[in-house]
Amino acid sequence: MTTTISILLVDDQPERATMVAEQLTAAGYDLLAQLTSAEGLLFQVEKYRPDIVLIDIESPDRDILESLSVINQHNPTPVAMFSARGGAEFITSAVEAGVSAYMSEGMSPDRVAPAIEIAMAQFRSYQQLRLSLARTQKQLDERKIIERAKGLLMARKNISEQSAHQTLRTLAMNSNSTMQQVAEQVVEHLQSPVR
Template sequence: MLRCSFTSARETGVCEIMPSQLSIVVVEADRDRALQIVDSLRTAGEYEIRVISEPTGLARQIQQHNPDMVLIDIENPSRDMLEELTLASGPKERAVAMFVDRSAAGLSAAAIEAGVSAYVVGGMMPERITPVLEAAIARFRLFQRMRTELAETKRALEDRKVIDRAKGMIMKARGVNEEQAYALLRKAAMDQNRRLAEVAQALVSSAGLLL
């Protein structure tokens, strides 16, 4: 069931489709075009949809709704406008699809670099909605996994560095070899029920205070 209301002087609207499967915020200033987009989405599937027609405080409005996806429809964006809309949409937190009627050279690449999951030139057509949404979500999830894996790899490297420093300190202080130093460090971590890297960092930090 679709419920729509446009309440402000600038016709800021809220449209909802229930039951919700995927929550989408549509950024569209033109009321008639916004309703066309909602109709296209309704044809494509069952979504919870909210329309933002007032760009002021866009980031705050999107954060308030916390959607799964942001869909931006714009006629001919400039680079500054694209960057502003992209940052406000929170591409690291959710999939962002941008439909434009025309696009200057280089804007497509700039949009993807800024985190836009799908950048579609030629406007929004009903038959393109579903594949574009699916592609945007798939791309977002892919980059999300890549960011997670990169963060985990970085953390593992940092952990290894601090553990090696702690082992070196134990070897020097206790006169033991590397294997024995590691065993002492691991035992301390088990006794304290803490991660090995946490115990190592505490040891390194404590030694730093004594210097």
């Protein structure tokens, strides 16, 4: 069973928007809303929670990019942008703001489905990369605090690295905590000034 893809359409050309909307609906997409400008885009994305946002604005500006950047940070959503205008610098800024697919020609009914597929695939790929990076950063942070705690234990108790590691493991098991939680407590305790 395939899930219907829900779309928020932003197009400042009413005739083209109507043609694209009809094509999307006929192709089985769920058109949540059709906006004539990107004003209030943050609110609309929050309200409708679309699977993808399609944007075709004659003169895309920095306000749109700022809105997309905030959406990308707080409510990541695939975005396909169509625009006949905008040089390399604007395209780079659009991608950095969270545009998953940028089409350098205006939106037309026959180009929409491939753009949706590209944008959603790019978005999924980027999100996986983002999650992987976050996991790696978390692991590095955990290792850092554990190494710091081992170093403090070794210095304060004059024990080997292996003994310091075993001490942290034992404390973690006895307190039903993670090594990181115990390491944070050890660092906090051993770094606090002696009264």
